[in-house]
Amino acid sequence: MVFPAKYPSLNAMEMTEEARQTLIRVVRVAFPHECVPDGPYERTADKILTEAQNETWFRVALTQGLLSLNQLAGGDFQDLDDEAALRVLRRVEGTEFFGFVRRTTVLNLYDDDEVWAALGYEGASFDQGGYINRGFNDLDWLPDPRIDYPEGEQLPEIAPGALDVPSPAVESGGGEDSTNQPGATSSDMEEVKK
Amino acid sequence: MTASVTGCSIDQDEEAIVIIGSGAGGGTLAHELTSKGIPVVVLEAGPYLAHDDYVNNEWESFNQMAWLDPRTTSGSWRIARDFPNLPAWLVKAVGGTTTHWSGATPRFKAHEFKTRSVYGRVEGANLLDWPIGIEDLAPYYDRAEKAMGSTHVHGRPPLPANNNYKVFANGAEKVGYKFYATGPYATNAEEYDGRPASIQDGFNFQGDKNKSKWSILVREMPRAEKTGLLDLRPRSQAVQVTHDAEGRADAVLYLDKDGNLHRQAAKLVCLAGNSIETPRLLLLSGTPRFPDGLANSSGQVGRNYMRHLTGTVWGYFDKPVRMYRGETMAGVISDESTHDPDRGFAGGYYMETISLGPAFMAAFVEPGAWGPDFTSLLDSYTNSAGMWIVGEDMPQETNRVTLNTNAKDENGLPVPNVHYDDHPNDIAMREHAYAAGEKVYQAVGAQGTHRTAPYPSTHNLGTARMSERPEDGVVDKWGRTHDVPNLFISDGSVFTTGAAANPTLTIVALAIRQAEYIADQLKTQQI
Numbered sequence: 001m002v003f004p005a006k007y008p009s010l011n012a013m014e015m016t017e018e019a020r021q022t023l024i025r026v027v028r029v030a031f032p033h034e035c036v037p038d039g040p041y042e043r044t045a046d047k048i049l050t051e052a053q054n055e056t057w058f059r060v061a062l063t064q065g066l067l068s069l070n071q072l073a074g075g076d077f078q079d080l081d082d083e084a085a086l087r088v089l090r091r092v093e094g095t096e097f098f099g100f101v102r103r104t105t106v107l108n109l110y111d112d113d114e115v116w117a118a119l120g121y122e123g124a125s126f127d128q129g130g131y132i133n134r135g136f137n138d139l140d141w142l143p144d145p146r147i148d149y150p151e152g153e154q155l156p157e158i159a160p161g162a163l164d165v166p167s168p169a170v171e172s173g174g175g176e177d178s179t180n181q182p183g184a185t186s187s188d189m190e191e192v193k194k
Numbered sequence: 195m196t197a198s199v200t201g202c203s204i205d206q207d208e209e210a211i212v213i214i215g216s217g218a219g220g221g222t223l224a225h226e227l228t229s230k231g232i233p234v235v236v237l238e239a240g241p242y243l244a245h246d247d248y249v250n251n252e253w254e255s256f257n258q259m260a261w262l263d264p265r266t267t268s269g270s271w272r273i274a275r276d277f278p279n280l281p282a283w284l285v286k287a288v289g290g291t292t293t294h295w296s297g298a299t300p301r302f303k304a305h306e307f308k309t310r311s312v313y314g315r316v317e318g319a320n321l322l323d324w325p326i327g328i329e330d331l332a333p334y335y336d337r338a339e340k341a342m343g344s345t346h347v348h349g350r351p352p353l354p355a356n357n358n359y360k361v362f363a364n365g366a367e368k369v370g371y372k373f374y375a376t377g378p379y380a381t382n383a384e385e386y387d388g389r390p391a392s393i394q395d396g397f398n399f400q401g402d403k404n405k406s407k408w409s410i411l412v413r414e415m416p417r418a419e420k421t422g423l424l425d426l427r428p429r430s431q432a433v434q435v436t437h438d439a440e441g442r443a444d445a446v447l448y449l450d451k452d453g454n455l456h457r458q459a460a461k462l463v464c465l466a467g468n469s470i471e472t473p474r475l476l477l478l479s480g481t482p483r484f485p486d487g488l489a490n491s492s493g494q495v496g497r498n499y500m501r502h503l504t505g506t507v508w509g510y511f512d513k514p515v516r517m518y519r520g521e522t523m524a525g526v527i528s529d530e531s532t533h534d535p536d537r538g539f540a541g542g543y544y545m546e547t548i549s550l551g552p553a554f555m556a557a558f559v560e561p562g563a564w565g566p567d568f569t570s571l572l573d574s575y576t577n578s579a580g581m582w583i584v585g586e587d588m589p590q591e592t593n594r595v596t597l598n599t600n601a602k603d604e605n606g607l608p609v610p611n612v613h614y615d616d617h618p619n620d621i622a623m624r625e626h627a628y629a630a631g632e633k634v635y636q637a638v639g640a641q642g643t644h645r646t647a648p649y650p651s652t653h654n655l656g657t658a659r660m661s662e663r664p665e666d667g668v669v670d671k672w673g674r675t676h677d678v679p680n681l682f683i684s685d686g687s688v689f690t691t692g693a694a695a696n697p698t699l700t701i702v703a704l705a706i707r708q709a710e711y712i713a714d715q716l717k718t719q720q721i
């Protein structure tokens with residue numbers, strides 16, 4: 001891939017179509033869903049490009065990141081199969097570039113009608129009257145459970161015998177003393193050493 | 195001229211009763227006081243959103259409602275890594291976080307007011323008994339439950355079982371739990387208090403456009419407004435409580451939406467900004483007389499920050515669940531909420547159903563993750579069931595809200611830093627709860643399960659705690675600060691310890707009780 005930006009001036013950067021395609025591939029390899037069509041991946045990549053447009057640091061990181069992918073791929077990142085591409089991404093996982101791509105993808109890919117449909121989520125429901133008549137309780141592979149507490153029974157608040165136990169098992173050691181909670185240092189039961 | 199959006203406008207020079215924050219605590223107090231004929235000014239940092247403004251979309255709604263002003267974090271909790279600038283998930287709008295909340299309303303248990311006595315000394319924890327007990331709060335719990343329309347109590351019918359609950363309850367039954375049900379939950383199963391029954395739309399975190407869920411916005415605010423005694427000023431953020439030569443609070447300085455500073459004279463100030471902004475405001479109000487912050491002679495302001503244990507367990511099945519259909523949190527298992535030190539920790543926890551849409555699921559299920567392992571969690575979306583764990587975390591002096599003077603918000607004020615380390619008791623309880631949750635789902639045939647780390651804190655407590663003695667805490671048993679006689683704290687900051695229960699019912703009960711006390715003190719001119 002040539003330099004991912006169209007113009008030599010980074011401030012007026014517009015990504016080449018090739019760079020955009022690489023980015024789409026990155027998003028798909030990093031967040032693979034067989035059920036999700038191309039549209040959401042393309043929209044997510046475009047969102048990443050827009051955000052990079054607005055932030056110098058992201059712009060620099062993205063340009064650098066796309067170049068390094070090709071270097072690590074020993075050619076064109078887009079030519080790698082899924083597994084090889086995933087390996088390359090694991091190697092850039094800690095970079096600013098990848099962090100930016102990951103965060104932006106998590107926030108946008110899954111806020112998309114088409115992805116919701118693919119995952120089986122139905123989106124807004126109030127305008128359709130909620131689910132009261134549209135299957136809020138249509139699960140039929142388990143019996144209908146009771147919805148009230150067992151009649152005439154009270155949950156014991158404290159386990160029998162708990163009050164006879166001086167204090168719970170967990171002791172962290174250290175910790176500051178305070179007026180109401182004297183710590184170990186003010187205990188006179190320390191082991192005596194000569 | 196004040197920016198009141200109600201018919202009532204109180205002069206800025208008139209010494210008013212000023213309530214800061216309009217959430218569970220502040221909103222309840224405003225309603226109770228105005229209904230007793232006492233006029234109040236409510237300063238609310240956020241806008242006045244209405245139910246028509248709410249949207250059925252997780253991020254859009256979050257950006258509309260949430261408190262997004264910068265905050266910082268430190269400590270070994272995972273939040274500091276996963277969400278370093280979002281320690282808490284809170285609302286900045288009229289009605290506060292009750293507009294976002296889901297509605298679970300368990301009460302405290304008797305011993306949860308007395309944990310220092312009952313749990314004994316827990317190394318590293320700053321346990322203290324509350325200066326009040328269940329007997330003091332019981333009548334106010336009744337009133338709060340009636341106000342909020344909690345199901346399962348006072349004749350309110352339970353909500354029906356939705357899909358997520360069917361999996362949860364069947365699993366509970368199979369592992370031998372007994373005390374599971376669809377509530378108590380402050381959302382109408384049938385019409386009540388002028389509000390309709392739930393239509394099970396699944397967008398209760400997003401404000402609940404149907405108004406079936408109790409919130410300050412649907413109930414207390416409109417009622418307070420009707421008295422003609424409520425001066426409500428949205429987009430008015432308090433930045434300092436000032437005091438006179440005698441050390442009594444005498445005014446509140448606040449910023450309007452354009453960043454202009456105003457002064458509202460006060461005869462009484464009630465602070466209810468939730469447990470991060472409340473201590474922040476006290477710390478921002480330091481003077482030569484109160485060098486460590488207002489009402490901070492104990493040094494406890496901002497300390498003992500609690501956020502409940504929390505964690506989420508997802509179960510993945512080979513058949514559809516569609517957990518997102520229906521009420522988000524209408525399901526609770528109480529069996530593990532007892533105190534049973536044989537489990538290896540003090541205190542208890544509840545399991546409650548929870549559901550997220552794909553957008554929030556992707557952001558929260560495994561923060562920072564990507565690749566095929568991550569996407570397979572989302573591929574199972576339709577067949578997922580979810581439960582949230584909420585249990586008592588230990589108060590620790592070093593878990594605290596402080597001012598971070600290296601970072602400023604848009605008004606140029608130091609941002610709050612939230613420091614938190616899990617206590618070993620918290621870790622032991624969370625492990626136990628994760629395992630218990632997995633068993634519930636495995637009992638009904640889960641093919642897999644996943645443990646999700648705590649979300650940004652939705653329950654924020656303890657930073658101005660109640661204590662018998664002034665040296666142990668910030669407020670007395672009425673929520674009145676030990677140091678400043680006409681300054682009250684009216685939100686979850688006053689919790690001496692956190693109990694296992696979700697906090698809002700208790701915040702509302704305490705506010706109703708405090709309102710009676712304040713009204714009485716005003717009548718007898720003791721304030």
Ligand SMILES: Cc1cc2nc3c(=O)[nH]c(=O)nc-3n(C[C@H](O)[C@H](O)[C@H](O)COP(=O)(O)OP(=O)(O)OC[C@H]3O[C@@H](n4cnc5c(N)ncnc54)[C@H](O)[C@@H]3O)c2cc1C
Nearest residue numbers: 215217218219239290291296297298432467471685696698
């Ligand atoms: C998603 C979600 C689900 C939840 N579910 C439950 C549940 O099921 N059960 C339960 O018990 N609890 C639940 N909660 C928690 C519940 O919302 C809180 O416990 C409760 O709202 C806290 O009440 P509060 O009065 O302390 O503060 P809030 O309700 O947060 O109100 C504080 C208000 O003060 C305003 N404010 C802050 N600082 C200033 C300032 N300086 N000047 C002016 N105004 C200011 C804020 O903008 C806000 O409106 C949930 C919370 C979330 C986020």
